[in-house]
Amino acid sequence: MRNDVKAIQLVWLSKTGLTNLNSGEGGSNLVDIKKFRYGGQEFPYVSGQAMRFYLKEAIRRHLRPEEACVADEQGETCGRIAECVLCDLFGFMTTVPDVGALTRVSPVKVSPAMGLLPLEDTMVTDFLTRRHRGAVVQQQAEMRGDIVNVELAVNIYKAGICIDTVRVGREEELVQVAEQQSAKKGKAIKTVRGVQLKDFAPEQERFRRITLLLDAIKDFSDYSKQARLLTDFTPDFVLVALQHNYSHRLQKAIELCNDGTAKLNVERLRQIITEVQEELVAVDSKPALWAGMVEGIVDNADEVKQALQDLQVPILTPRQAIDAAKKALGLEGLKQ
Numbered sequence: 429m430r431n432d433v434k435a436i437q438l439v440w441l442s443k444t445g446l447t448n449l450n451s452g453e454g455g456s457n458l459v460d461i462k463k464f465r466y467g468g469q470e471f472p473y474v475s476g477q478a479m480r481f482y483l484k485e486a487i488r489r490h491l492r493p494e495e496a497c498v499a500d501e502q503g504e505t506c507g508r509i510a511e512c513v514l515c516d517l518f519g520f521m522t523t524v525p526d527v528g529a530l531t532r533v534s535p536v537k538v539s540p541a542m543g544l545l546p547l548e549d550t551m552v553t554d555f556l557t558r559r560h561r562g563a564v565v566q567q568q569a570e571m572r573g574d575i576v577n578v579e580l581a582v583n584i585y586k587a588g589i590c591i592d593t594v595r596v597g598r599e600e601e602l603v604q605v606a607e608q609q610s611a612k613k614g615k616a617i618k619t620v621r622g623v624q625l626k627d628f629a630p631e632q633e634r635f636r637r638i639t640l641l642l643d644a645i646k647d648f649s650d651y652s653k654q655a656r657l658l659t660d661f662t663p664d665f666v667l668v669a670l671q672h673n674y675s676h677r678l679q680k681a682i683e684l685c686n687d688g689t690a691k692l693n694v695e696r697l698r699q700i701i702t703e704v705q706e707e708l709v710a711v712d713s714k715p716a717l718w719a720g721m722v723e724g725i726v727d728n729a730d731e732v733k734q735a736l737q738d739l740q741v742p743i744l745t746p747r748q749a750i751d752a753a754k755k756a757l758g759l760e761g762l763k764q
Contacts, residue, residue, distance in 0.1 A: 429594075429757050432709050433716075435671040436638070436753065437678045438645060439588040440746070441662035442541070443725050446552070446580045447657040449541075452476040459556075459578040463547065467686075468515065472543035472551075472581055473752055474661075479538045479587060481499045482661075484514050486644035507532070509599060509628040513637050516597055516629065535595035536641065537615045537676070541587035541661075543685045550580040562581075580657065584690055589645065590681045596637055597629030622673045640758045646747050663746040664725045665692075665732075671715035673707040684726075692726045694735045701739050718742050720749030 451475070452462040463470045488496045496514045497506040504522040505515050507530050519534030543550075544631050556576040606620040629637070651661055667680050681700035685691045701717065708715040725730060736743055744752060753759055 429631075429640070429759060430709065431669075432672050433593055433670045434751070434756060435669075435674040436591040436642070436757075437589070437669045437671060437676070438663075438666055438750075439586070439682050440666035441544075441584055441586055441682060441725055442661050442664050444510050444582060444661055445657075445659040446582050447651075447659040448578060448653050449651045449661060450478045451652065452639050457574070457576050459576060461547070461551065461581055463577045464542070469548065471545070472547055472583055473587075474541035474585065474587075476538050476540045477539060478651070480536075482516055482648040482724045483536075483538070483641065483644045484518060485515070485650035486648035487513065487640045490640060490643075511596070513640065517637060517641060528532070532599065535592040537590045537592070539588040539679065541585040543581070543583040543585050545690070546688070547583075549582060549688070550583050553581060554578045554580050560681075560716050578653075584684070585661070586682055588676075590673060590674075590676055590679075591638060592640065593638060593676075594625065597634035598625040598627055601626045611711050626674050635757075635759055638757075641753055641755065642750055643761070646750055648762040660756060663720065665721040666719070666746045667701075667741075667747055668718045668720070668749050669704065669707075670709050670711070670753060670756060671707045675704075675707060675708070677704050691728045692732050694728065694731050697732065698735050698739065700738075701741065705739075714740060714758055716753070718749040718752045719743060719745035720744050722746065 432588065447471060448459065448461055450462045452460040454460045461472045462475060464473050490757045491513055495512065497508070499505050505520045506512050507515055507520050507522040507524060509516045509532065510737050512618065515532065517534065519532040521529070521531050522531050554577070556578050557574065601622050603624050604619055605622040607620040635671050645663065647662060649661075665682070667678060667681055678700065681697055683692050683693045683696050684701045705717070708717055719736050720743060721729070721732070723729060732741055742752070
């Protein structure tokens, strides 16, 4: 993998079918959708915690049991960076006997998935009955059961991820860098300390873990309520960037116009891509940025394509865009 890449960043849109990806607090007979309010309107969202769970489970499918721990009754994971892929990528807070509390900040930063269309135009309440099996109880000539209302919605969600590649398979440790002698007699010497990264996994294993994560973005699927509300939540329009500088600026590139339509704000797209180009590494003498899109996601697709072409951004499908980034990184064939 290229040593000059400090961050791999993706931001994407995903259009769902009629579903409920992440429930809110609800009530005794209501399964609601998580919502936020903006400009006097309600929009759906999928929490960052749920997004991390979806990615973890997609990665787990390709790992041996000893490579992906499961949290215990207290919600604590193993904390073994060298052996556990999930603890390495997604961080942890745990306690270790004879050591104490250990914390790892995740090198993978994940955003909530924010719905971009108002719920008043896209949501419906589904009437669900849970009938009890076994002895049939007759009450007013009807079978007794639980009645539940489930909020469902169609929407376009924006999500993003940024991978701090330098810290995958590594952890910070304190090191002594200098000593300062006190000017007063009897005063102790002051130790000056700094931070350096310590390797916990070999180089090829670090690169394999990044590959597993990128592949998980292409096909994560363990969202809630899929038994009867099947949908796809993977990227339909995506920007993928390889950066020599760690920043989250690309997350601002994708935004819908505030006119109630599914039109992408093309001027915002141009401005942000122009800004981040100076942070991109070069691949074949071109900035390492790829776009992937399928038809029918945004209303002004032709205008978006023209803007990307003007900025010399290759336009592929979402999976092809992620694979192009993997190829530029030299990560092909490292999943297993």
